[in-house]
Amino acid sequence: MRTPALLVDKQVALKNIQVMQEKVDQKNHILLRPHIKTHKTPEFAIKQNQLGKSGITCAKLSEAEVMIQHGVRDIFLAYPLVDREKIRHSLRLAEQIDRWIYSIDTYEGAQLLSEEAVEAGRLAEVRVEIDTGLFRSGLALEEAVDAIDRFNKLPGLQITGIYTYRGSKARTGEVVKDTFHAGVEEAGLMVDLAEKLREQGLPIKDISVGSTPTLEGVLAVEGITEVRPGTYIFNDAMQVAYGVCSIEECAAAVLVTIVSIHGDRAVVDGGSKSFATDVQPTGGIVPINGFGIVKGHPAIVFERMNEEHGVLQLNGESLAIGETLEIIPNHICSTVNLYDYYYFRDGEQVAVSARGKTQ
Known part of the structure; x- marks a missing residue:
């Protein structure tokens, strides 16, 4: 074989998929929606879906399109779209599958999605991203209730959940070694926020969290509904x-x-x-x-x-x-x-x- 080449031990990858699914299945009412950013191949995405029956997570519109072309029918696009052409493209893709979930984290992005959904005669299912310590996209916890209340008043949007991604970071943004407790904290923050939102009459059904390093911790917290690890299928030196x-x-x-x-x-x-x-x-x-x-x-x-x-x-x-x-x-x-x-x-x-x- 010519080098450099990327080798995959199929049996190890399939075992990793099975072990992760069994781990999540032990927790009632929690679904595994794996992120395909690691393997980037429909073959593995379909295998993950066959076991979990709960869809996949993508970061990019073009990734999602590839998965749809190969038969995937339930996608969460965990990345905000703030470009009208991309939103229009996504609305066309959404018509081809059973479930398409959007991400928003700013009023400007929410307003664009609202306008395009109304124009297309669609009701866009949406999750709002929350920043729990990675300090990239996502609403700060302190502003989330007021911001989501504003989002919820926009036509054409159906806000069904909140989600976060923090990986192996503490809320201070620093890398931590104790990924279990980082996961517990991550999930706990989200469950507490969901309760506050529900008290305000906001219909939060889904609480989506988790990554490969923090998964054990988030599974220990009552109230989350979904986890989205990706790296676990192959794993790496990190x-x-x-x-x-x-x-x-x-x-x-x-x-x-x-x-x-x-x-x-x-x-x-x-x-x-x-x-x-x-x-x-x-x-x-x-x-x-x-x-x-x-x-x-x-x-x-x-x-x-x-x-x-x-x-x-x-x-x-x-x-x-x-x-x-x-x-x-x-x-x-x-x-x-x-x-x-x-x-x-x-x-x-x-x-x-x-x-x-x-x-």
Whole structure:
């Protein structure tokens, strides 16, 4: 096989799907709506749907379109649309499936969606995004009740829920090692907000939370209705660092070839065009050593990279030019997006159909 190449152990991925579904099914009244941002392939999305029967989550309109083309019929677009053409496009897509859920977090965005839904003669189901500590999109908790009351007065919108994504962050925005308690806090904040909204007469039915690292914590909180992890299907070095999974539960790795060795330094044919660089090595509270885990070689550190070169510190290990290595990347979601295909270990080639769908 030519390198660099993205390898996926299908059996490990399918087991990860099954284990996650069983974990969620143990909790009454909680649904699993997996985020497809990790695998970006309809084949796995359909498998997840067959087990959970609760739809999928997408971040981009173009991702959702790919999934619809392959038969997915229940989609939550967890990203605000503030462009009229995109909203009109989404309304056309929504007509093709059973359920389409929008996201809003500003009055301006809500007003645009309202106007276009009314024009199209549609009632748009909406969830409002809440910021619980990641500090990107989402209403602050302090403003949420008044803001959602305003949104609810707009025609053409049916506000059915609230949602958040915080990942492994505390409410201060800092990375935390105790992801269980981060999840408990995340879910607790949302349940409390939902109660306040209901007291004001706002019809909040769905409380959607959770990520792969915080899932155990959010499942421990009564009142949530849905979780949206994504990374769990493949896992990565970041999840290993958090203690969320073992190396053996990492289903995906990048296969590279050693092209050069000089002393204790080896160079492989995978650099920043082959590995995501958005999760940097860190010596912080959750130490991530290098840009990935070199499977079978715990002493080796993937210390730096250029576009086409990955530089490994061998730390005394003996390797040979031409030898191949498997490296579990720090962040698998962004890494998958660099590849047109991945390969199962039996050689089957699978198209990453939603790759590069950024609009």
